[in-house]
Amino acid sequence: MRKLIAGNWKMNGLASSLAEIEALKGITDHAACDIVVCPPLTLVEKAVERVRGSGIAIGAQDCHARTSGAYTGDVSAEMLAEIGARFVILGHSERRSAYRETDGAVAAKAVAVHETRLTSIICVGETRAERDEGRAIEVVRAQLEASIPNTATSSNTVIAYEPVWAIGTGLVPTLEQIEEMHSSIRQALEKRLGEEGRDVRILYGGSVKASNARAIFGVRNVDGALVGGASLKASEFAGIISAAV
Numbered sequence: 188m189r190k191l192i193a194g195n196w197k198m199n200g201l202a203s204s205l206a207e208i209e210a211l212k213g214i215t216d217h218a219a220c221d222i223v224v225c226p227p228l229t230l231v232e233k234a235v236e237r238v239r240g241s242g243i244a245i246g247a248q249d250c251h252a253r254t255s256g257a258y259t260g261d262v263s264a265e266m267l268a269e270i271g272a273r274f275v276i277l278g279h280s281e282r283r284s285a286y287r288e289t290d291g292a293v294a295a296k297a298v299a300v301h302e303t304r305l306t307s308i309i310c311v312g313e314t315r316a317e318r319d320e321g322r323a324i325e326v327v328r329a330q331l332e333a334s335i336p337n338t339a340t341s342s343n344t345v346i347a348y349e350p351v352w353a354i355g356t357g358l359v360p361t362l363e364q365i366e367e368m369h370s371s372i373r374q375a376l377e378k379r380l381g382e383e384g385r386d387v388r389i390l391y392g393g394s395v396k397a398s399n400a401r402a403i404f405g406v407r408n409v410d411g412a413l414v415g416g417a418s419l420k421a422s423e424f425a426g427i428i429s430a431a432v
């Protein structure tokens with residue numbers, strides 16, 4: 188399966204940072220895998236202009252489930268599509284914890300994303316306590332079941348497995364733990380979507396760097412990565428992209 192390398196800039200970056208996205212155009216490897224960068228909302232339209240014609244896609248980090256209305260501060264999938272975004276990250280653990288986003292809310296947002304013909308990157312992952320209690324597989328299965336809407340297909344949905352304890356900490360699960368989880372996610376996708384489930388890309392996310400990416404990409408059912416901190420600098424992100432091809 189063609190790998191997808193997605194960068195999540197979180198709340199980082201001003202207009203001067205767009206050079207880091209533009210620099211990715213110089214990576215000859217990018218034709219062999221799909222690349223998406225999700226900068227903060229203020230940079231989405233400008234980033235789209237900078238990468239035009241390159242094959243690099245630009246995404247957003249969240250959206251509202253409704254198309255329009257009295258939702259101060261929110262942005263709809265349709266608005267994101269209008270400015271050229273093609274992907275939307277949904278249910279990132281930072282949003283699940285800081286804004287109490289539930290699986291149901293994530294599923295409703297994913298429907299809006301799919302109806303707008305954008306691709307959702309739906310994030311799931313267990314906490315440290317849940318893993319220590321031996322419940323990681325069960326927790327992620329339940330999140331998948333309730334966060335993936337019936338509109339999901341292999342072309343409009345990507346799953347990102349991101350153990351909460353590995354995000355921004357420098358900690359990474361063992362390759363065996365990643366393989367076990369990704370295989371469980373694949374089974375759940377096949378059960379839910381039938382044959383389509385085989386083609387849904389499952390990304391690993393959590394402290395991916397150029398130095399550990401190749402080993403992670405060698406794990407069965409790892410179809411790419413969702414990268415936070417290491418996506419902010421083109422040189423480091425480029426090292427991860429090279430590891431995927």
Ligand code: PEP
Binds near residue numbers: 195353354394
């Ligand atoms: C993320 O925020 O999705 C993430 C994986 O962050 P980091 O790569 O910095 O751990």
